[in-house]
Amino acid sequence: MEVLWVIIMMIIVGAAIGGFTNFLAIKMLFRPYSPIKIGQFQLPFTPGLIPKRREELAIQLGDMVVKHLITKEGLQKKLTESEFRDELIRWAQSEVSVQLKSEKTINDFGLTLLNIESFETQVEGKIRELLDERFSTVFHAYEAQSLGAVIPDSLHRRVEAYIPQSTRFIQNKLIVFVESSEGKQQFKQLVDEFLAGRGMLGNMINMFLGNESLIDKVQSELVKILEKDTVARMMERILKKEWENVKNRPVGELIEQLNLEETKQEAIDWIVKQINVNELLNKPMVELTAVYREPIIGKIVPALVDRSLVYGGDQIEGIMEKLKLSELVRHQVQTFSLQRVEAMVLSIASKELKMITYLGALLGGVIGLLQGLLVYFIT
Numbered sequence: 001m002e003v004l005w006v007i008i009m010m011i012i013v014g015a016a017i018g019g020f021t022n023f024l025a026i027k028m029l030f031r032p033y034s035p036i037k038i039g040q041f042q043l044p045f046t047p048g049l050i051p052k053r054r055e056e057l058a059i060q061l062g063d064m065v066v067k068h069l070i071t072k073e074g075l076q077k078k079l080t081e082s083e084f085r086d087e088l089i090r091w092a093q094s095e096v097s098v099q100l101k102s103e104k105t106i107n108d109f110g111l112t113l114l115n116i117e118s119f120e121t122q123v124e125g126k127i128r129e130l131l132d133e134r135f136s137t138v139f140h141a142y143e144a145q146s147l148g149a150v151i152p153d154s155l156h157r158r159v160e161a162y163i164p165q166s167t168r169f170i171q172n173k174l175i176v177f178v179e180s181s182e183g184k185q186q187f188k189q190l191v192d193e194f195l196a197g198r199g200m201l202g203n204m205i206n207m208f209l210g211n212e213s214l215i216d217k218v219q220s221e222l223v224k225i226l227e228k229d230t231v232a233r234m235m236e237r238i239l240k241k242e243w244e245n246v247k248n249r250p251v252g253e254l255i256e257q258l259n260l261e262e263t264k265q266e267a268i269d270w271i272v273k274q275i276n277v278n279e280l281l282n283k284p285m286v287e288l289t290a291v292y293r294e295p296i297i298g299k300i301v302p303a304l305v306d307r308s309l310v311y312g313g314d315q316i317e318g319i320m321e322k323l324k325l326s327e328l329v330r331h332q333v334q335t336f337s338l339q340r341v342e343a344m345v346l347s348i349a350s351k352e353l354k355m356i357t358y359l360g361a362l363l364g365g366v367i368g369l370l371q372g373l374l375v376y377f378i379t
Contacts, residue, residue, distance in 0.1 A: 007372030011365045018364020023357045030342040051338050058333035062326035070325060072317050079313045089305045093297050100289045100296065106281040124277045131268045139260070143252030150251055159243060167236040175226050184219055 028048050036046040050057060078084055104112075110119030142150050177183045225231060246254075254260075280288070289296065312319070333341075346353065 003372075003376050007369065007376065010368035010372040010375075012368070013364075014368025014371070015361040015365035018367070019357050019361030021364075022360030026353050026356065030338060030345075033338045050341065054334065054338075058330040059326075061333055062329040065329045066320070066326045070320075072320060075316050075320075076313045079309045079316070085305065085309060088309070089302050092301050092305055096301050097293075097297055099285060100293050101286050103284045103286060105284055106288075110281075120277055120281050123281060124272060127272055127275065127277065128268055131271060132264070135264045135268070139252075139255055139264075143250065143255060145251055146248050147251055147254060148247030151247075156247075160240070163239050163243065164236055167232055167239060170235060171226060171232050175223055178219060178222050178226065 030048045030050050032046050032048060033051050034047050036043045107119045110122075148156070336344075
């Protein structure tokens with residue numbers, strides 16, 4: 001009977017020692033958090049293993065995340081999954097649909113998202129700036145070239161084909177003017193001024209021919225001259241020559257002569273007025289996008305999501321480099337308090353750590369049993 005109690009006591013002591021040593025070993029992973037010194041002497045195994053290797057642990061965790069958990073290949077594979085794409089499209093369509101049906105205006109979005117109160121002024125100013133820059137770029141690009149080198153060949157042909165028609169038009173208009181009462185009055189005034197400047201000779205011509213008769217003769221002869229084909233051909237040659245002269249002139253000279261810089265500002269004012277920025281930015285989104293809502297949600301949003309996924313897949317390596325995930329993880333681990341690290345580990349592996357403690361107790365008990373049996377057989 002005494003031997004049985006000895007064996008039982010040895011089992012209990014062995015189990016207690018085994019369980020305690022394992023429990024102590026687990027605790028020494030984290031405790032103590034800082035080194036313990038007696039005078040100049042630092043106690044061994046202080047601080048605990050994890051506090052002592054905290055820097056190394058942070059580096060290893062950062063490398064493990066980048067090399068084995070959040071990898072370029074893994075992210076690219078995720079971005080190409082059809083289920084992920086479809087889910088992302090549905091989410092984007094839902095969010096865009098809510099915004100497109102909102103009573104908010106673009107001004108409201110500008111104030112909410114960009115914290116800009118005078119969003120209308122900002123937009124109008126930006127439009128004016130872009131238009132001015134575009135006009136100036138075009139002027140600067142072509143100012144040294146001739147007009148003929150700038151305009152397209154089709155316009156060349158249209159202008160040259162239109163010159164004969166223009167000649168006939170001008171000729172007919174001149175004839176109509178000369179035959180009109182207004183034209184006759186203009187000729188009378190010109191003839192009177194001409195004869196008045198000729199003194200006695202002018203008075204004699206006026207006396208013999210008579211003012212009205214002279215005007216009628218001049219008017220009739222001028223009409224006959226204008227009706228001749230030679231006059232039409234002469235006018236056509238003049239127009240063609242002037243067109244050639246215009247084509248050979250530098251664009252910059254024409255810009256200066258026509259004062260297009262001032263005209264540019266007038267054109268910008270007209271374009272901004274046609275856009276009507278104030279009405280556009282203060283109209284509710286539900287009204288502004290009523291016609292375009294279905295195409296936006298059904299076509300544009302999926303297309304943008306697809307392009308974003310392709311771009312993200314192509315740029316994922318660069319993005320990961322810019323994020324510096326390993327350094328981010330290392331920094332985060334270093335900023336964790338040791339109590340938090342301990343709580344995280346215990347929350348994940350508390351059952352397993354308890355089993356290690358129980359296993360130590362079991363092994364200690366088995367060793368105590370073997371020792372007791374050994375003592376019994378020896379004695």
